[in-house]
Amino acid sequence: SEVRLFRDMTSPMGGAPKTLLSFADDPMDEEGMDAPEGGSPEETIRVHHPDGAQEDVPASVIHTFTVGKQAALSSTEVHRFKQHNATLIRSLGARLSMFLRTELMMELASLEVIDLGKYATQFPGDRHMILFKIQPFEAIGALDIAKPLSLTIADRMLGGKGFAVNPDRTIREVETAMVDQIGQIALREWANFWKFEEPLRVTMLGHESDPSHIPAAGLDEDFYHLSIEGQIGDC
Template sequence: MADDPNISGGFSDILDQSEIDKLLASADVQKKTHIYRADGQRLDAATGPKVETYDFRNPVFLTEVELRRLRLMHEDFIRYLSARLSLFLRMEFALKMAKLTTLSYLKFTEALPNPTHLCLFKAEPLFGVGILDINPRLALTIADRMLGGRGHSVKAERYLTEIEIGLIEDIIMIVLEEWCGQWKQEQELHPQIIGHETNGRFLQTSPKDAVILALTLEADFGDCAEQMQIGVPYYTIEPLVKSMQARRQKDTTVATSVAKKAEWQPIYEKISIPVRAEWDAFELSLREIAALRVGDVIEMPAGIVEKTRLLLNNTPKYEGTVGIEGDRVAVNLVKKITETEIAPPKPYGR
């Protein structure tokens, strides 16, 4: 059977490993996608636009840099709010940022707990309605403190009554005033409460696909530890974010631009500056200096008079020639000494 030509010829059809790799590589090659312009012309792959994936169901309106800037702003807001609430309630009110993120309005409302207390507010003159979510246990504990209680946590899981809502509105206004105050560099905002709700599933203050900037706070008040949330539509704060970006870009441009030319101010006329003329003549040893006596004559180089340095506040600024002007010794300024011409101090022995 070993001499059968059919069997021996079958071995020649077996592929080696290199040929298998070539077949696999050719199968993995994807067909290039052609990109066409609006006029029908095909763009070259080398000079064509950069194509990136985009999720229309979960759009991202804020970059990581912008979110980081907003996070820093809200950290200041939380610090000021904690101090103000502590003074108002005469009891420590600790706040900490749990999360600052963007999500759709539908996901934001579906994630709201039940029961809860929702406050609908506006920040005039901006468009859109914001939502402040406060846990009922925290709200009842605050209301108990405002009525003279010790601030112990209220265990009841229920909706707030009209009287309790009236009390808690003072706290809500403080929160909204501090939130609006963090945007004062961009625009002056005035908070306004427009309503209260108890269930977020029936809210229709924004489209379902609207992007919400959601801030989650962890509040510790007495022995009560609950959360608060502030949700604001992105289209509401978009003018403020753009103004903040433009202002930061302007500050960066000014910082990197050429320094402004110094201008003379009238107040400079009364500033006194010590002026001194000196020569860099020669060096003496410590023994020679100790041997100097009154009446000794020190020889100077012949051209030293023409190399007189004028120092302003101990800084060499001009070089000139010493001469006699009437009954005074004068220095005729010849040139200005630049910073590169100022020689570093010579090291001396210890």
Template sequence: MAPETSTSAERTGGRRSRRRGVPVPYDFRRPTKLSRQHARVLEITYETFCRQWATLLSSTLRTSVQVELDGVQQYSYDEYAATLATPSIMTVFDPEPLVGAGVLHLDTPLMLTFVERMLGGTGAHEQPLRVLTDIEAVLCRGMVERTLGELAASLTSIVDLKPHLSSIEQNPQFAQAAAATDVMIVASFHLQVERIEGTATLALPLDPLSAALSAAELRVASPEELRIRRLMRDRLDDHLEHIPVEVSVRLNATQLRPDQILALVPGDVLRLPHAAEAPLEVVASDTVVASAVAGSRGSRLACLIVPTPEESSR
């Protein structure tokens, strides 16, 4: 028995070190919209949910159950759905009063272990990867509804959640809980029932969740904290106004074939598709921010900002 206990501890320790010690790649094309402070609040909240969920499962299955938070990450719904195995238990619920839909996903073998223990079995054997029967689906629905109740109790400091279970899908590709590009905050959990291990994920829509976190933060903040926040925001705005930004002025671009480019020699003249009366584009970071006409100021080239063609046509 001692070697088995040691191995379990090593697995748990290794999982925690991977979550907290190893850097996670950052995709600058998809910046994180959840602030670090809000992410930390969610982690603390989900840690509470883990304890309450473990208590619920332990009393229901009549054995010790461990639930640990592996992390909180941001995904588009399409990316999240692509990570889910088929078949698996994907429950869609209405996270009232938050707008949108939430998803609680569990591994099918893990849920079958739960069902076996609820029906009086030991749940000690490896479960097959298959769809649930009608009876198993009813037991699964009851378990998920009680889990959503524990989730609502854990989120009381953030939002008065009243989740309603909408549907249970065993093929994640058929569950259209959100648009493909909708951003979700996904919490990953690791569950262990004696020697059986599995995973679960909880996905909530980012925008309404962030709004609820901000509102909860304002409710608990003292007047002095609010004053300091306003002061910090004003200072940040003042500094941003004086940060130098590189801008350029450009004409409309033209297109050339590779052979034309290779044939260019000093002195060649290129015809640009830019009318003489058309304004130039003022560009910052490849984004057009204004229109201008060319000119000079003393011995230096300069430009005069003018109304954009759209503004002129109004």
């Protein structure tokens, strides 16, 4: 279902991974010493089985596992998800064109699975990323708008003609507010596209300039990256 599709897509950027130590009692022995992974066979740990049975086992057979949230969509689901987003993004371009009173062309360029470290390497430098959260999901997302496009859109919203401006200068506070408004419209349109039992609610969390600082379990965490091509004026 699309509910499962969306949950799987957003789950990779959830909270930090959890460390589990089987279903055992406190791994402190009577003398107050830890029973570390791979401990001596003489040390034992009380293990509780799902059927209610209990037994003492050597500490050496108890292992620590890190459980993360990994994206796991089938090729069919990925294709369907890409089709949905392609339709949505074209509609979003029309919606933003009406808001800006000038044509803004938007097309889905690609959908790929990428880890945070690779993304930070491919898109280095000072960026304008809007961090957001979509309730009721746990994931944190990032809307990364290219600086030249951000400045051009802000110029249009401030009464300009929407032509390309100097991309090397710093984004001013008023321009940041304009770009955030566009980001909020885009995210709300995106959230409203999906039909769920509970309506999706978008919350803006702040900004980030370094992709490696996006909240995630680690730089090796995988997530789905939607790349969108946008064109407005000569930008």
